[in-house]
Amino acid sequence: MKCLVFDSGPVISLSLNNLLWLIAKLRKEFGGHFLISRSVEKELIDNPLNRTKRFILEALNVMSLVASGDLNVARAEGIKEIYDKIDHSTNKAFSSGDSYITLMHPGEIETIAITIKYKAEAIVVDERNTRLLIEEPRALKRILEKKLHRKINMEKYRIKEFQDLVKDVKVIRSAELVAVAYEKGILQSSFPDEVRKIEREFDKHLLEGVLWGVKLRGCSVSDHEIEAMKKSVMKAWKNQKL
Amino acid sequence: MSSSSRKKAGQMSLVVKTDIISTLKEVSSRIKQEKFSELMELSNHVIHNASVFQDEDSISVAVAVYALYKTLSLYKLDHSRILKLIERGITALEKDDYIQFRNSISSVIKVVDAVDKRLSRYVDEVVNKARIKKAVKIYDHGISLARVAELMEISQWELLNYLGNVKERDERFNKSRLDVARDIFSGGEGKGK
Numbered sequence: 001m002k003c004l005v006f007d008s009g010p011v012i013s014l015s016l017n018n019l020l021w022l023i024a025k026l027r028k029e030f031g032g033h034f035l036i037s038r039s040v041e042k043e044l045i046d047n048p049l050n051r052t053k054r055f056i057l058e059a060l061n062v063m064s065l066v067a068s069g070d071l072n073v074a075r076a077e078g079i080k081e082i083y084d085k086i087d088h089s090t091n092k093a094f095s096s097g098d099s100y101i102t103l104m105h106p107g108e109i110e111t112i113a114i115t116i117k118y119k120a121e122a123i124v125v126d127e128r129n130t131r132l133l134i135e136e137p138r139a140l141k142r143i144l145e146k147k148l149h150r151k152i153n154m155e156k157y158r159i160k161e162f163q164d165l166v167k168d169v170k171v172i173r174s175a176e177l178v179a180v181a182y183e184k185g186i187l188q189s190s191f192p193d194e195v196r197k198i199e200r201e202f203d204k205h206l207l208e209g210v211l212w213g214v215k216l217r218g219c220s221v222s223d224h225e226i227e228a229m230k231k232s233v234m235k236a237w238k239n240q241k242l
Numbered sequence: 243m244s245s246s247s248r249k250k251a252g253q254m255s256l257v258v259k260t261d262i263i264s265t266l267k268e269v270s271s272r273i274k275q276e277k278f279s280e281l282m283e284l285s286n287h288v289i290h291n292a293s294v295f296q297d298e299d300s301i302s303v304a305v306a307v308y309a310l311y312k313t314l315s316l317y318k319l320d321h322s323r324i325l326k327l328i329e330r331g332i333t334a335l336e337k338d339d340y341i342q343f344r345n346s347i348s349s350v351i352k353v354v355d356a357v358d359k360r361l362s363r364y365v366d367e368v369v370n371k372a373r374i375k376k377a378v379k380i381y382d383h384g385i386s387l388a389r390v391a392e393l394m395e396i397s398q399w400e401l402l403n404y405l406g407n408v409k410e411r412d413e414r415f416n417k418s419r420l421d422v423a424r425d426i427f428s429g430g431e432g433k434g435k
Contacts, residue, residue: 105388216406
């Protein structure tokens with residue numbers, strides 16, 4: 001099954017930037033399923049509806065995507081073994097003194113387990129720490145030591161076990177999603193031509209706006225990366241227009 | 243080894259206990275000297291333990307101290323009640339009376355909350371804001387977003403609204419990540435496949 005698995009962060013980030021509609025457009029481009037775990041669905045929909053008044057409208061918008069099938073809640077049957085391995089290899093990998101540091105939440109573990117089980121094309125994760133754990137666990141150790149001002153032990157065999165599990169997992173962020181949407185002209189098409197006539201630098205501002213928008217709503221992307229992405233994406237967009 | 247067994251027993255690790263007592267003594271001294279701006283650093287100190295041990299006590303003390311920092315810096319208040327509660331908390335913890343200690347910290351939070359509700363013109367309550375600020379700190383320490391949200395009992399929606407303030411590592415541009423995304427979206431229904 002061709003699929004992409006979403007963590008809650010990218011959906012929230014797109015929603016807070018009024019870009020949730022991109023999910024349906026991108027799914028069409030993708031031609032497969034966009035999956036979320038049951039825990040992610042709970043965080044995106046159930047919690048705002050039942051626990052806080054602030055994000056009810058946003059939760060209803062996400063609910064519409066689930067209802068239309070643009071986001072599918074993945075069946076979690078058959079992931080227990082992978083789940084347990086991830087839980088054990090991540091939440092018992094780093095310790096300070098005699099205390100293990102619990103890094104991952106069951107929802108995030110479930111999301112990675114689903115990615116592995118369904119052999120997804122990629123996992124969409126905005127937050128830095130899960131991404132680092134998948135791609136650069138040593139960098140995460142350095143951050144823990146620097147920020148907590150104490151020696152952190154990393155059990156290498158557990159990290160190796162985790163890295164073996166995620167060796168085929170590719171990670172992208174909402175920053176890449178909006179970049180691709182830009183390159184395909186999806187973002188531009190949502191604005192009337194009049195705007196382009198009024199704002200001469202519309203193309204540049206639009207790209208800058210969406211990249212900074214997702215960054216300021218939790219997508220872990222550095223200023224340097226945004227600058228480099230802008231150049232690469234603008235170049236691709238101009239080449240496509242020619 | 244895990245903190246959950248200690249939590250169930252209503253106890254706390256010696257490291258956490260020693261650190262909380264020493265921090266609360268510092269907090270009390272700073273309040274007496276009206277050096278409120280130094281309370282923020284003290285709340286950050288406790289949050290280091292909150293990241294490692296992920297215990298409710300370090301979290302509630304960090305939130306209480308940060309909320310005190312905000313409230314006392316903003317409003318001129320009689321500190322005597324707050325100081326009494328802090329002293330009571332210290333004494334209780336020194337005697338391993340965890341119930342009394344937790345009641346004292348919870349009362350500090352209630353006092354701050356009541357002052358804030360009485361005096362603030364803003365909807366964003368200081369205690370809730372303190373939870374979010376401390377959550378962002380724990381995330382910055384390396385704990386995953388969902389785990390932080392769970393620990394601090396706040397929603398990821400709220401947390402993500404503030405995460406843009408975290409200074410990111412100066413990560414180099416990873417073109418292959420963008421290429422992966424380009425590749426993923428290169429052959430769907432939009433391309434007629």
